[in-house]
Amino acid sequence: MPHKKLFIPGPTEVHPDVLAAMSTPMIGHRSSDYSELQKRVTEKVQKLAFTSNPILFSASSGSGLMEGAIRCSTSKRAIVFSVGTFGNRWYEIAQGNGVPADKHEAEWGHGITPDVVEKYLSTGTYDCATLTHGETSTGVMNHLEEMAPVFRKYPDIVWCVDAVSTFGGIKIDVDSLGIDIMVTSSQKCLGLPPGLSLATFSAKAEKRAQEVKNRGYYFDLLQLLQFIREKNFQYPSTMSESHMFALDLQMDRIAKEGVDNRFKRHEAMASAVQRWAKEKFALYPDEAYASRTVTCIKNTRGISVGDLNKELGKRFLTLSNGYGKLKEQTFRIAHMGDLQMSDINELLGAIDDILKLK
Ligand SMILES: Cc1ncc(COP(=O)(O)O)c(C=O)c1O
Numbered sequence: 001m002p003h004k005k006l007f008i009p010g011p012t013e014v015h016p017d018v019l020a021a022m023s024t025p026m027i028g029h030r031s032s033d034y035s036e037l038q039k040r041v042t043e044k045v046q047k048l049a050f051t052s053n054p055i056l057f058s059a060s061s062g063s064g065l066m067e068g069a070i071r072c073s074t075s076k077r078a079i080v081f082s083v084g085t086f087g088n089r090w091y092e093i094a095q096g097n098g099v100p101a102d103k104h105e106a107e108w109g110h111g112i113t114p115d116v117v118e119k120y121l122s123t124g125t126y127d128c129a130t131l132t133h134g135e136t137s138t139g140v141m142n143h144l145e146e147m148a149p150v151f152r153k154y155p156d157i158v159w160c161v162d163a164v165s166t167f168g169g170i171k172i173d174v175d176s177l178g179i180d181i182m183v184t185s186s187q188k189c190l191g192l193p194p195g196l197s198l199a200t201f202s203a204k205a206e207k208r209a210q211e212v213k214n215r216g217y218y219f220d221l222l223q224l225l226q227f228i229r230e231k232n233f234q235y236p237s238t239m240s241e242s243h244m245f246a247l248d249l250q251m252d253r254i255a256k257e258g259v260d261n262r263f264k265r266h267e268a269m270a271s272a273v274q275r276w277a278k279e280k281f282a283l284y285p286d287e288a289y290a291s292r293t294v295t296c297i298k299n300t301r302g303i304s305v306g307d308l309n310k311e312l313g314k315r316f317l318t319l320s321n322g323y324g325k326l327k328e329q330t331f332r333i334a335h336m337g338d339l340q341m342s343d344i345n346e347l348l349g350a351i352d353d354i355l356k357l358k
Helices: 016-021 032-049 062-073 085-096 114-121 144-152 203-211 221-230 241-257 259-280 305-314 341-355
Strands: 055-058 078-082 101-105 128-132 158-162 181-185 197-200 294-298 330-334
Touching: 016 241, 032 055, 032 241, 055 062, 055 221, 062 078, 062 085, 062 128, 062 158, 062 181, 062 197, 062 203, 062 221, 078 085, 078 114, 085 101, 085 128, 085 158, 101 114, 114 128, 114 144, 128 144, 158 203, 203 221, 241 259, 259 294, 259 341, 305 341
Parallel strands: 078 101, 078 128, 128 158, 158 181
Antiparallel strands: 055 197, 181 197, 294 330
């Protein structure tokens, strides 16, 4: 099958060297070689997350660790701050697990403001709060730096952040922000195949999990931590070693690019796509909250997004239609992972050409 370059918000392009690392021969998952691998990858991820907290891995996509996070962090009640589909997922996960929770959903296209967070936390009703950093359905990115001072005022709250669509592309200073659990997936800004997720896990989150009786099994974050501590960086079940080999290499590639350069590249790609979107169409989200890893564009010209994608496909390129109820009303261009400015220029040029926008 000829490959279409992915401008969809995950999975993203995977470098051939990283794909090759996926085919490294397997090792014993209880061997010291495996322990060394997980320990090495942990140290590299800690640097990228600006944290000294342990890193939990899961051989699942990010939704799995989201499930573990809200379930293991709520002993009283959780408040879910949602700005779209993936924010709503936290709430659905809570409901599916019998975790008491409430949801505040912002008007789509808008971010969560610190006063809203303050309003809920000050009630004293909650001991866990979830927030989406980059919301892939609406292209909204919440401002973590504005939220951090509010969370700092409420030390009983375990703060869980969904950074699935941003970690590895946008700087998230986990420890300075005071994030207790930051969850991400492999297939977005990290530029790996889907199937692995990871989370940072604070001492506060650990203490809370100890108070929660029913933490589930596969996504019991305490059990993941226990295996790291007691079994020297191992995983309770059988890890996707292929992903760990690939992540090990990809973290070296990221270090070689330089994390600041990586963040700047994402920033430059976001600016270019948003400039183009405003000139040729319009941004769907409030510009002040426009995500720096995926741009959601309002279909002001009434084009058929499906037809556009078919034409792009002939040029071996693909973007995303709007998500769910936003299908055809919007379309999305992801600028994450290993994509370069030249790729973005290629895509925007192709759209201009197909739609005769020049
Ligand atoms: C913002 C956000 N959160 C959560 C998820 C779920 O992640 P996964 O598909 O890795 O389970 C996604 C997936 O697209 C996402 O974009």
